[in-house]
Amino acid sequence: MEKSKEELDKEILLVAEKIKALRVKAGYTSYETFAFxxxxxxxxxxxxxxxxxxxxxxxxxxxxxxxxxxxxxxxxL
Structure with missing residues (x-):
């Protein structure tokens, strides 16, 4: 069964949120500092x-x- 665009977008956002949570857990409050x-x-x-x-x-x-x-x-996830 194929997923709708909305379902896929929701799953992508879950991945993005988890990446952000990893950054914060590592002690980086700023995405810019982490990236740099x-x-x-x-x-x-x-x-x-x-x-x-x-x-x-x-x-x-x-x-x-x-x-x-x-x-x-x-x-x-």
Whole structure:
């Protein structure tokens, strides 16, 4: 069964929220500081946390920063 656009958008936002929660848990109150410290384009990282333009390559890079695998990240999502 194919998911609707709304269902997909909701799932993407869940991923974005989890990425933001990881940043905050790591002690970064600002997405800009996190992006700068970890050599990620600030605008690109902002879009990731907003659920826009999340590429698999960038997701893997962010997860490596947090010492997580894809399996661990998606386990409780």
């Amino acid at each position: 410290t970890n050599d990620i384009n600030r605008v690109q990282y902002y879009r990731i946390e907003k659920g826009q333009n999340i590429t698999l390559k960038t997701l893997i890079k962010v997860l490596k920063i947090h010492n997580l695998t894809l399996q661990e990240f998606f386990k409780d």
